[in-house]
Amino acid sequence: MQSQDVASRPGPAPAGPVVDVERAEAALVEHYPRLVRLAYLVLPPSLGRNRRVVTAHSLTQRALPRGRAAATPVIPAQSTGRDGDPGYAYLRLRVLRTALEAGLTLKRPAWPRRSQLPPLLPQVWGLRLFPRSGGADELALDQRLSALSGPARAAYVLRGLEQLPDGDVREILAAAGVADVDDALEEADAVPAQYALLDSPEFDPCSLQARPTDLMRRRQHLRAALAAGAALLVCGALLGLPGEGWAPDGPAAPPYAQNPAAEAALDPAQLTKVPALAWQSAARSDFSVWPARGDRTGDTALLRRALAVWARPGETVAVSATPGTPAGGPPGAPQLLYAGTVDTARVVLLYDGLRIARYAEPVDGTAGAALDFSRVDGATRADAGAVVLSRADGNVRYLLAPWVKEAAERDLLKPDGGAMELTVTDGVTSPLASPLSQRTGACSSWNVLQTTDSTGTRLLSDLAELVPARLTTGHPGRTAEVTGERALHTWAPYSCWLGAMRSAGVRTVNAWSFAAQPLPDGTGSADWVCTRAETWRGGGERVLAQFRTPGATRAALAAKAQNVPACGARDPHVLAGVLWKAKAGDWYLLAAGTRDTDSITATGGVHGTSRDNLLAAKAKQGAQAELKGTLESGRTINGLQ
Structure with a gap:
């Protein structure tokens, strides 16, 4: 559908496109998570996280037009909107208008509007719901947005989440009933343009944590x-x-009952503190031999708060956990990895053999405390090289393993650019730019942490979790660290796709070049790479098949799958296809499998057969095909979808 200019204004209904309830309902189903996120961000934070979540869902669900054949004038979709869908534009305006109304101050002589009252539906009894916690950047942005007026928050969200230019933002705010649009835009200018953070789980009211009331x-x-x-x-x-009562536990919830074993686990005096050089003579190298570091390892009050919040986080504590990570209290006295002041927060890192827990609180109090968990059971020396200490202003600091001799920052997109050495003080690195701070859709760099110890050099990437993911390359089952010119050049065109694997509990990501295919027009050979992310929990693996033509600096996504063994050590095979347009304008279906693929067959919108692991068949734009491959062993495999 072609995009059009904004045509709707408050007042008399203008002529223009209409949206019936069926079309609006289809748009609501397709874009529901986006609309709920928009409502959540615009709603006033004073409502509290639980009520904001429920209200955001309520306002979005009430955005449908009334009647089975309603003819409702809408704001036509912007060129940068949801695929030019007028239904989405109409729903967005309705959600924005009611979210702004919900933030208005109640006046006694007037009846409250429906959006200003607690929602009738949906309702959740006996549970408090709140989004998963992000990092320090997300917390700081949420605090800055809470200081804005409703229209200014709406302007910021439309700029960042919807990526609309100011002209379109003005039109939408005016249509939503904002009296002074210029003031709203000017007020929004005071908040730094950290738009990529708006896509964080911190602001996703569809991916929720649940705690009892x-x-x-x-x-x-x-x-x-x-x-x-x-x-x-x-x-x-x-x-x-x-x-001592509840006060010494800071933002922790009140204790449910007196339990001697549980109380012992909350005693700072019982914490395990490994000596500084114990790792040199230990039988294994993992988190269990990390020494306790930081300038507050003797701060009993801070350690007590961290342990108490871990056991029973209070209502104001932002709790997050990587998928598959239990968030309950420690089974016994955990090990202290770090306690100290980092940037503008006091941070405590604890380890219980299964998980790493990070407790963080502002240096000037305990309001806004956060508790993050990451599963690390079965970690090896290669996996236990670093832990995220803090994220602030788009940067990240790591606490390094005691065996790490050197640390540096490297941009994966510039394999020939070299590495920039990082300063390390008591195991803590100087800040390096996190690749996740970039605006959604933009990828001008991908900075990773490079560590060196007596066993070699490794690259670790921040994927919005406590433990960075280790990057490898090579055939599944025979992977190697990303060192040397060839390995770095292999990763460069595919590194921006690492963002698709954030917040998934990823342990390692391997990039494997499984095929090279001559292009039908004779312009060179294209590369096929399979990128597979393995998780700490042993499930939820993500597989991407990517295609790169000669001279292209970035790869295109050809196919993806989840929870499949393809491209892994258990099943080192993959088959994928892509529609490709030659310079002359002809379209082709290109497909490739691993070297032991004996034949490939395409059916559906494109028909073709090859007698090896490469297929090139003429096709039409938009054609859809199904791929099947036969291995030399006689086994049949399907193409990744």
Whole structure:
């Protein structure tokens, strides 16, 4: 559909495209997560994270036009909108308008608008819902946005999340009923343009963490319904519990009951602190031999808060965990890896044999504390080289393993550019630019951490988790570290696709060049690379098949799959295809398999057969085909979708 100019204004309905309920419903289903994220970001943070989540879903679900054949004038889609869909543009305007109304101050003489009241639906009883926590950058951005007015937040979100120019932002805000659009844009200018952070899990109300509400209060209410006297006795017993009380635990929730074993795990005096040189004589090299470092390893109050929050995070604590990582308290006294002040936060890193937990709080209090978990069971020396200490202003700092001798920053997109040495103080690196801070869709660099120890050099990439992912190259089962000119040049065209693997619990990512295919027009040979991400939990693997033509600096995504053994050590085979346009204008279906592929057959929109691992067949633009390959062993494989 062709994009059009904005044509809608408050007041009389203008002539223009219309959206019936069926079209709007299709747009809602397709773009629901995007619309809910927009509502969540525009809603006032004063509502609290749980109510913001529920209200965002409610406003989005109420955005459909009424009636089965409603003819509703809309703002036509912008050229940078959701694929030029007028249905999406209409829903976006409805969601934006009601989210702005929800932030208006209630006035006594006037009846409140529906969006200003707690939503009737959806409702969740007995649970608090909130998005997964991001890093320090996301927390800082959320605080800056909370200081803006509703229209200014809307302007910032339309610029960053929707990537609209200011002219289109003005039109949409005016149509949503904003009285002074210029003031809103000027106020939004005061917040740094960290637009890539708006796609963070921190602002995704469709990917949620769940925690119980106050369990003790619910139990007390039940007992009160049965016998008021018994409820009073229970409350009195809880209030009279001995000990230091709740205050020393900072932002932790109140304890549910006295449990001697659980209390012992929360005693800072019981923390395991490994001596500085123990790793040199240890039988294994992993997180269990990291010494305790930092300038606050003796800060008993800080360590007590970190342990208490780990055991029972309070309502104000932002909790996140990589997929497959349990978020419960430690089974016993954990090991202290780090306690110190980093940038503008006090940070504590703890390890319990299965997980690394990072507790962070501002240096001027405990409001805004965060707790992050990452699964690291089975870590080897190669996997246990670094842990993220902090993210601030688009940069990341790492705590390095004690065996790391040198650390440097390298841009994967510039394999010939060399590495820039990092300063390391007590195991903590100087800040390096995180590749995840780039604006969505932009990829001008991909900075990774390069570590060197007595066993060799490794590259580690920040993928929005506590433990960076290790990058490798080569045939599955025989992978090698990314060192040397050839390996670096292999990774360069494919590194920007690492962003598709963020926040997935990734342990390693391997890039394997499995085929080279001469192009039908004789302009050279194209490369086929399979990129596979292995996770700490042993499931949820992600596989990307990528295609790069001669002279191209970036690769194109040909196919992707998840939870499949293809391109891995268990099944080192892959088959993928792509539609390719020659310079003369002819379209072809190009397909490639691993070297032991005996034949490839294409059916559906394109028909063709090859007697080796490469297929080139004439096709039409937009054609769809199914690929099947036969290996030399006689086994049949399907193409990645």
